[in-house]
Amino acid sequence: FNEEKPFSEKILATDNMVIVHFYLKKGQKIPLHTSKSEVLVTVLLGKGKFFVGNEENIEILNEKESYFYQSEEPHGFEALENMIVQAVISPNPQQKIKL
Structure with a gap:
């Protein structure tokens, strides 16, 4: 966890998909955004x-x-308590989510 902002870690990436873990302290947020995936x-x-x-x-x-x-579909999330989220994203997007 990072005290200042959410932290993400790429777990697995292929040509077709990516698995990412997001680590958020209580109150931290991934802002609303869209993806082609x-x-x-x-x-x-x-x-x-x-x-x-x-x-x-x-x-x-x-x-x-x-x-x-x-x-x-616009999406995002906010931690109500310290939280780890796994995101399975397909197809593998080329843009990085701004944290």
Whole structure:
């Protein structure tokens, strides 16, 4: 975990997909953004608010819970407690998410 901002770590990358872990301290946030890829997020540790389309439409996810975002669907998340999120992203995007 990083005290100042979320931290991400690429776990696996192929031509077709990438798996990334995001580490967020309570209150840290990945801002709303879009991607040409589909994204499956799973909470590995903690609890968070997951934005679906906008920041007013949220899903609360606990450990071992997942949410699937369609291509071009605005998404982001905020840690309600220290949280690790795994994102499976396909196809492998060329742009990096600004943290």
